[in-house]
Amino acid sequence: MKTRGYFNGFGGAYIPEILVETFKELENAFLDVKDDPLFWNEYKTVLSTYSCRPTPVTFAENLTRYFNGARIYIKREDLNHTGAHKANNVIGQGLLVKRMGKKRVIAETGAGQHGVATATMAAKFGFKCTIYMGEVDMERQRPNVFWMEKLGAEVIPVTEGTRILKDAINEAFRDWVANMDTTHYVLGTACGPHPFPEMVTYFQSIIGKEARKQIIKITNKLPSRVYACVGGGSNAMGIFSGFFDDPVELIGVEAGGRGLESGRHAARLSSTDASIGIAQGYKTYFLQDSDGQMKKTHSVAAGLDYVGVSPILADLKEKGRVRFESATDKEVIDAMSLTIKKEGLIPALESAHAFVQAFKDAPKLDKDDVILINQSGRGDKDIFTIADAFSDPGWKEFIIKKAKEYNA
Numbered sequence: 428m429k430t431r432g433y434f435n436g437f438g439g440a441y442i443p444e445i446l447v448e449t450f451k452e453l454e455n456a457f458l459d460v461k462d463d464p465l466f467w468n469e470y471k472t473v474l475s476t477y478s479c480r481p482t483p484v485t486f487a488e489n490l491t492r493y494f495n496g497a498r499i500y501i502k503r504e505d506l507n508h509t510g511a512h513k514a515n516n517v518i519g520q521g522l523l524v525k526r527m528g529k530k531r532v533i534a535e536t537g538a539g540q541h542g543v544a545t546a547t548m549a550a551k552f553g554f555k556c557t558i559y560m561g562e563v564d565m566e567r568q569r570p571n572v573f574w575m576e577k578l579g580a581e582v583i584p585v586t587e588g589t590r591i592l593k594d595a596i597n598e599a600f601r602d603w604v605a606n607m608d609t610t611h612y613v614l615g616t617a618c619g620p621h622p623f624p625e626m627v628t629y630f631q632s633i634i635g636k637e638a639r640k641q642i643i644k645i646t647n648k649l650p651s652r653v654y655a656c657v658g659g660g661s662n663a664m665g666i667f668s669g670f671f672d673d674p675v676e677l678i679g680v681e682a683g684g685r686g687l688e689s690g691r692h693a694a695r696l697s698s699t700d701a702s703i704g705i706a707q708g709y710k711t712y713f714l715q716d717s718d719g720q721m722k723k724t725h726s727v728a729a730g731l732d733y734v735g736v737s738p739i740l741a742d743l744k745e746k747g748r749v750r751f752e753s754a755t756d757k758e759v760i761d762a763m764s765l766t767i768k769k770e771g772l773i774p775a776l777e778s779a780h781a782f783v784q785a786f787k788d789a790p791k792l793d794k795d796d797v798i799l800i801n802q803s804g805r806g807d808k809d810i811f812t813i814a815d816a817f818s819d820p821g822w823k824e825f826i827i828k829k830a831k832e833y834n835a
């Protein structure tokens with residue numbers, strides 16, 4: 428456990444002693460299945476009948492013509508059940524929980540997307556499910572709370588601290604310590620203590636495995652570049668891992684929020700504002716002040732609004748294997764509008780970050796170049812946040828009218 432789980436010093440498992448055995452059990456369960464083709468087949472089969480795997484790769488013909496440069500292709504993780512790549516990870520961990528013989532899962536969620544995915548998996552596999560969510564986040568994300576509850580999960584409002592994601596993480600760890608014999612903590616991204624970064628990457632690697640085969644089949648060649656947005660880093664690790672051994676440039680796009688100079692962003696690897704530290708059980712680049720207190724981050728996309736980042740991506744940045752960029756909220760809205768109008772595709776606000784950088788690069792590339800964007804999720808499920816981000820007047824009128832009906 429001491430030497431495993433480090434990526435050139437990033438990562439590790441900085442956990443309370445009481446959880447060491449639980450982590451060992453999880454790591455062993457993961458090591459058991461990791462190189463077992465039977466497990467991978469079971470995983471693929473469940474996803475092919477319950478989610479939409481393999482998800483297709485779509486040629487963005489109109490955007491290609493519009494930018495008049497590289498040919499643009501899109502990997503369609505938005506077609507997964509619950510509308511994003513998160514389904515891959517939760518189903519994978521669910522299968523592990525079954526093997527470990529545990530009957531209860533817990534998770535923490537900020538925007539609620541990972542909570543909904545976890546509650547869905549728990550309903551399918553018959554697990555008890557508890558979701559921790561900051562009280563402030565619960566107020567902001569009512570539609571996701573609604574679905575978690577309908578899916579049978581108990582959603583516990585966290586009233587400690589600032590009542591947001593980081594406080595929910597603390598509560599989830601407290602629950603795990605108290606209930607580790609019966610309970611598994613479903614971590615939502617390629618962060619946290621070992622083995623989570625590696626394990627979540629393993630489950631998400633299905634994206635890259637499929638995408639590499641598909642793009643070669645469609646275009647007869649490897650893409651020149653692959654783009655993915657980076658929150659915790661799981662969809663990026665998922666698609667990038669398919670191309671690590673290829674001469675393909677990999678680009679991770681973080682939340683530039685109101686602009687890097689404003690300080691209101693979540694750019695850990697694409698700005699100079701983050702520094703290396705240990706928090707939440709692992710070592711990586713965090714947006715923290717000189718006392719190691721976490722800074723407030725901002726993004727129009729809730730899924731990218733996080734202080735830390737995958738330790739594996741931190742290592743790949745230092746090695747120069749992945750290029751990191753950021754996209755501002757405004758650029759994201761513009762790229763999203765364009766994609767909707769030109770292709771009839773509705774990327775999630777998170778995914779649209781990857782589109783921004785691809786659109787900046789595409790016109791400068793050759794017409795023979797192929798680029799691939801990971802559309803990590805779909806936006807239409809997030810109409811409350813997206814309609815706000817677009818400042819849509821018709822939507823505002825609708826909400827006001829609805830509120831009046833309730834008040835009458």
Ligand SMILES: *Cc1c(COP(=O)(O)O)cnc(C)c1O
Binds near residue numbers: 511512617662803804
């Ligand atoms: C949660 C989410 C993300 C961010 O998570 P990663 O672990 O960085 O992939 C990105 N896109 C969508 C659609 C999400 O729901």
